[in-house]
Structure formats: C-alpha cells, structure tokens
Amino acid sequence: MNNKYLNNLLISTLLSTLLIVIINFIIDPIGIFNKINITNLNDDKYYIREHEGFFKAQLAINTRPSTIILGTSRAEFGINPVIFNKIFDHNVNAINLATSYQSYEESFLLAIAANRNGSLKEILFGLDYFVSGNQSFKPPGRGVENYAPEAKIAYLASLSTFNNSIKTIYKSSKNVPRCTEYDSFNISNGHRCFPTVKKSTAELFFENEQAYAYYIYKKNSLSSFDLEYYKRLLEYGYANHINIELFISPAHARQWVLLYHCGLWDDWQNWKKELVSINESVAYSYNAKPFNIWDFSGFNNITTETVPAQGSNELMKWYYESSHYKYITGDLIIDTIYNNTNYLDFGLKINNKNIISHLYFVNKGLLNWREINKVNDIELARICKK
C-alpha cells in the first residue's frame, strides 16, 4: 500500500507535468515556437503584451535579422518593418524589436541577441527622452534571463504559461478580436498594432498626457539621464560593422509642451546635445564617420497636426494620441532617413555644428505654438499642476 501510494503520487506528478508542457507547446500563448497553428484554438496570441520583453528577445534570437528597429512603444507602433522591403527594393529580413518603456540597456541586449550569428547589418533606433533618466520606470521581465538558453524550457514548464494557454483557448473559441481590446503583434516581424478603442481622439490625448505628466514626468525623476548603454550600443555598432540610424521620435507637439510645463524642457534640450556629443566622440574613438542622428521631434508640419475637438469622432492622419504616431508617419521617417526625401521641416540631421541653432529654432517653435494655441497651453499647464 505504502509503495503504491508513493508510486501513484510520482506517476501523477510526472504525467500532469508532461501534459501541461505539451499543452503549452501546442497553444504557445506568446508565440515563441509557432509550430502548430489551429484556427479558433491558438492562432491568436493574446498574451504577448504581458511578456513582450521575452517575446522580443526570443524573436531576436530566432529570426537572424539583417535589420532591426529598437526603441520604445513609439517605434513599436510607429515603424512597420515591411516598409524596408519597399525602401531597399528587395526582401529584407527586418524585425521590430522595440518594446514599451525600452531602456537603452534592453536595446543593447536585443541588438546583441539579434546579431548572434553576425547577420545584423542595420539598426534603426528610435530615441526617447523619457526612458533616459536614472530613475525612469523599468518594466519587470526585461533582463538577461530572457536570453538564456533555458528560458524556453522555463516558458514551457510554467504554470503561468499554462494559465495563458487556457485563456487563449477560451478567447479563441469566442473569437475575441485582436487589436481591439487587446494589443496585437505580428508574430513574425514584431510590429505592434495600436488597439482600436471606443474613445475619441481628444479623450485619448487627454488620458495619455495625464499618464505622462503623473507617472513619467513627475513620479520617475528624469533630472539626471544615463546614456551609458546608448554609448555602448554605438560602440557595438562600430565594432561589428553595423550601421545605426538614430532618430528622435516625433511625438505630437502637445507632448513637448507638456514636457515644458512639467519643468523638463531644458533637460530635454541638454539630452539632445548629449546624444550628439556622445555619438561624435564614439565615432572619433573608432576613427569613423558619426552615425546619423535625425530629430523629428519639436514643432513641424507633422507634429503640429490639429487635434479633433472634444466629442468629435474624427481620427487624425498622423497620430493615435499624444505620444504614439501612426505607422504612416513611421513610413515618412524611413523615407526621410533612407531615401533622403524632404518632407519640409519634418526631420533634420543633427550634429555638433548645428545642434545649438537647431535648439534655438525648437525653442522658437515652442513660443510660437503656445502663442497660437493658448487654450491648449493652459490645459497642458493644468495637467502638469494636478
């Protein structure tokens, strides 16, 4: 009896563990293996967002890309890697490895993972000020453990994955649409689709600005930025003959005015100077031409697009909301960077020689925008004071 009890206990443990691992492998709720896709069972991956650090790390390891996109959710929503096929006129193995709140350290780790077999030739890096601070929010689950060889085993042999597998089966059977209530990702190239929510654009702007003012600009101090990993990434690029195109994201003008009212304007300007300065000093140490840095932020014909009035159902051409630009805006960025197409004042290559004059014009743009948009200016000041 005693031995039977123990034997049955051990057999039950082994079988149930094995069963869960098999279910996790088949359903694959985060899309790591992509071996079995069954309609209305597991073809929609609803849980990537909660584990996007792991998803992107594994995408980098598994894909062997020649081109990657790094940056925060702005680049994640805004740059569709498919555009590279048009730009380079042939099929490019490009993937979007940007993640929400991506720190420069995470960007660096992803670049190394993507270049494991030396295939990487091009990095397009969307730079954002709000992840540069020493105290900037860092989401959990973005560390080196995502790149470890045992990470896949841990993913399969996990109750949390099993929980997501069961919920995936339930949601798939109910045909819960992707990209509405849920964020959706293109599993093969990492591009993230912006959810269609039942809110007006004005509402989305307001909510987004409130969140930035409270959680990002006030709660997490940005007063001293840390660009160590930015520098290391540039060094990695030179050492491994990878071209890096750097660009400062084109959030909407309201976002920059919000930054001004939250007392971070000067710091933001200094951050830009520092980006340029580090880029040129690293290039000098490698005896190479500095990488291009493009500034799409500030006040130009795209970022100053008019926001629809409260209650209006009208959508904007270039923006989802204050922080996130649409991928057609992203197409303009890529066209500007790689084809040298000129979209008037949208995007300027910055360097040590023109940075001061450029910042002067940005300052002027701020004064101008505030003068023309007095009501909006007061509203943004109020959001920051709350």
Added chain:
Amino acid sequence: MLFNSYKFIFIFFPCVAFIYYLIGKFNSYYSSIWLSIASLFFYYIFSNNDIYILIFSILLNYSIRQYIYSNRGLLIIAVIINLGLLSYFKYLNLILNTFNYSGTINVVLPIGISFFTFTQIAFLVDSYYTKIEKIGVLDYILFVTYFPHLIAGPIIHHGSMMPQFKKPDVSFKIVNFNIGITIFIIGLSKKLLIADPLSKYADFIFLNSDSVNVISAWVGVLAYTFQIYFDFSGYCDMAIGISKILNINLPINFDSPYKAKNIIDFWRRWHITLSSFLRDYLYIPMGGGKKGKSRKYFNLIITMLLGGIWHGSNWNFLLWGGLHGLYLYVNHSYTYLISNNSIEKKYFYVILISKFSWLITFISVVFSWVLFRAATVDDALNVYSGMLGLKGVVIPESLNKILPNFLENYFNFGQIFLESKLLPNTLSLFEATFLIGLSIYIVLCGKNSNMVPNIYNDLINKTIKKSRTEIIYPLTIGIVFSLSLLSLSKNSPFLYFQF
C-alpha cells in the same frame, strides 16, 4: 536557498536525507552531526556572514546554561544579552529614525534571529527552574540550528525536541516518508498556488493606498489576510513535512485559525508556538490571570504589545499588537459577563453575537491585518478609509458599463467580468475574486494539513476505501505537486523571513 526552490527540493534536501539515513545505518550520533553540518550550511547559504552571530549566540547560551540552574542573576544577564542582541538588530533603525538621526548606520536584521533567540531564551528559563540533564554541545547546536525551523519557526521547545535529537530514529520509514512528502506538497502548494498569486493584489493595493476605493481596499486586505495565512502556514507545513521524512516531529503552528469563533480561540490556532512562548515566558511570569481581573487585562495587553513589536521595528506592529490586546480584553470581559450571568443570554444582541461570532471574529482579524501590512500609519488609515467607503464606491469601468442594462448584457457578463480590472488598467478583478473565493473555501471547508497523519493512518488501517487510498489521494496530491513545481520559477521568499 528557499524551501520553494529547485535547489532545495531536488538537490539539497534529497542529499541531506539520503546521507542522514546512510550514516544512520552505522551510527545514529553521526547522523545528528551530519544534520547539524547541513543546518549550518543551509543557514550560511541564506545569510553569509550572519552565521557568526548565530554561532556566537549558540556558544554563549550553551556556556551560560551550564551554570544557570537557580542562579537568578545569571538568568537576568543572559536574557538581557539575548534581548539586547535581538533589539540591536531589530529596533536600532526604528530608534534612530524616531529621533531623526541623519547618519548612515543601517543595521540589517540577521535572518531567523527572532526565532533562534526565543528558542534559546525558553531553554535558559527552563534550565533556571529545572535541572535539565546534561546536553552535549552538538545536540544543542542541532536543537538551535535544525534547518527546517531555523529561519521562520515554528519556535521549538527543548522538552519535545531534545529527546528526538539526542536519540534520532534513523531507520527509513516509508509511512513517515509518505506523510512527510504529502504535508510538504500541501505546504508548497499553499505558498505557490495561493499565497504568491494573492500577493500581487495585496502589494498593489497597499502600495497605492492613496487611490483605493471600497472594492479595491477590501480585495487588497482580504488578499493579504489569506496571503499571510497560506504563506506562513505553508512554510510551517513544509518544515513539518521535511522533518517527518527525517522521522522528527515538529510542533504544529496553525490549526485552521480562520475558523475561530472568538479572538481567544484565534490565538490558540494562529502561530501557536509564538502564542505558547508568550504565554509561558511572559504572560504567566507577569502574574497571568492570578492577580485579579485588572491585572490580568493589563498583562494581556502588555503581552500582545510585546508580541506585536516582536514582529519588527515599525510602530504599526505595536498598534497591531495593541489592537489584538484590546480584542482579547473585550473578549475576556464579555465571556466573564456571560458566564456570571451578568448579561441575560436571551437578549437579542447576545443571540446575534453568538450567531455571528465567526464573522465578527474574522472581520476583526481582517481589520487588524491592515496595520500589520501597511508601511506607515498613514497608509493604514488610507486603506481603512477605503474599506469603510469614505473614499467612494467605484465600480470597475467594464462592469459599470453593463450594470445599468444588466439583463440585456447578461450573456456577456462572464466575458466582461473576466476582463474587469481592480483599478483602471491594473490587475484582474476576476482573478482576485477567484483566488479570494478559493481561499475562503479552503480555510472554511478544507481539511487541515495537521490531519494528514490521521487520514493516512485511516488509509493504512483500511477504514477508508481502497480506491481512495491508492488512487484518488496520491493522484490529487501528485497533480498539486506538479502545479506547484511549475510555479517554482520565481524567487519568492516567505513573509515571516522578515520577522
């Protein structure tokens, strides 16, 4: 190295148990030495340099113990040294903060110090009153450091433990192995499948106490109520289970405390070894209930205040202890009035209290956990305001949309509830409700893990059906073990390590 880690479950403990029984075939004394070495290694892995404090404390108390019988002066000195050491590590930061000291002293509490200090104080006090037979230094080291209890209890008493350490039973017994592994799995599952998932709700609400509303406050507090029970009793079950595999019986520390029908009953079921220690070495020496009613209540409140502050250097713990002292005072007074017929038992409110005694007790305990968990008194007050509805009643957004047209949306209710968030864009209300519901069911309707040996004996004696013996129980426990093992990936220390 945590009990709930692959290293412990698959490497450390199997090695310790295997060598323990292997050596025991030749000489049981060497098995005890092996267990002492393993225990010191276990503590070293946990705490690095704190092991010197542990060894210092053991050697000091062992030396003093030899001369302490009937020597009151030495006993006082010994207790002062032990409490002094404990207080230095536990309360120096609090004292410095209270007096706004701006220096850089930051004392880190050695893990398990509260438990090994109390174990040894009890030993010294008993050695003072009764001449305890000679104890070898190795037996004493094992008594204090025995790894299943060292870090977070239960607080063991030499009377029940020393005989087991002096003459360990080193013959492998499959019955004890089966009972032990079953209790261990129950403890592991309490920690990993219930306490840890609940912790995110409790942590989130107490971290954002300024923005709670009535629903989120109750969810957070109930989550903590069950988290602390399943976490701590899970740890104790694991310790008891491990020991049982080694043929060593540890005292039980929990006896379904949330089934208690009054606060006196609660303290007989919750952290039993601490309650017993405080009763035997604090409350009774102060006079207990023998010096009149007022003195009894005074002793009770002092005991609970000290029991509260034992948990750590935070004024909240003192308030928590004080609140429980007050509860006990009310409970004892009420019981006294009833038993002396000072209150007519036919009164409506007396009947009401007796009918709802469980609920009143449970809610009182839940309220007290707010003080225990909150980082500051202000945080606790915020959560209390939320619980009492003073911060408004906010229905989660997605539920709010369907409530006005509930009937029309009836068929979508499941889907919407599944997606509802506790606070906007945060944790799932559905998961929280499910976990709290499951916890309530288990604590009220589930069998106590202390009953495993009885159930197992019934199985052996065939008073339970064979199918249950050989199939249903082991298969169920096996599935629970599997689910627990698949949740082991996170490093998740036990709550009572901080005390």
